[in-house]
Amino acid sequence: MDRRTFVATGAGGAVLLGTGGMLGADALLSDGPENGPAYGSIPVPEPSGSTTLDNGRRASLYADGRVALFGASLASQYTGVPAVVGRLRNVSGSAIEQVRLDIQFLDDAGELLAGGWVGSDTLAPGEVWRFVVNYPNNDPKNIATARVAGIEVV
Structure with missing residues (x-):
């Protein structure tokens, strides 16, 4: 089972969350509540380039072209919990020990509500x-x- 950790900081301090059994981004999208998050695509860092994946989808390149990010969005879990979902592919010719993403949740004034790093296992x-x-x-x-x-490769 894939295990990931997310360290979030907010007004209440630090929280360590574990996630297992990842769901695809397509399974998590919903219309969401009338008052709340604006679901859909979210801002990402400036890429170093872009590529077309073997499925024809365009993806942004990061970490000197070693990883491609695609489908990053704010979605709603089936439980109603907002989540950032997406996919990242190792487009290099060698294994990557870990990729870390800095994820931030913001209010309507742009203030940080929660944020932290989530890391992958080794990516072939x-x-x-x-x-x-x-x-x-x-x-x-x-x-x-x-x-x-x-986005960083460690």
Whole structure:
């Protein structure tokens, strides 16, 4: 089973969340509540380039062209919990020990509600990491948007 960790910081301090059994981004999209997050595509860092994947989909390149990010969006879990979902592919010719994403949830004034890093397991060449990062606080109606603030290979 894939295990990922997310360290979130908010007004209440730090929270460590574990996620297992990742769901695909397509399974998590919903219309969402009338007052709350604006679901859909979210801001990502400026890419170093782009590529067309073997399925014809365009993806943004990061970490000197070693990883491709596609489908990053704010979605709603079947439980109603907002989550950042997406996919990242190792497009390099060698294994990557870990990719880390800096995920941030923001209110309508652009203030940080929660944020932290989520990391992958080792990614083989061509392997896709489907990530799901749940909003850790109990005030999801305060979320206006989310963003991927950083991507790094370690």
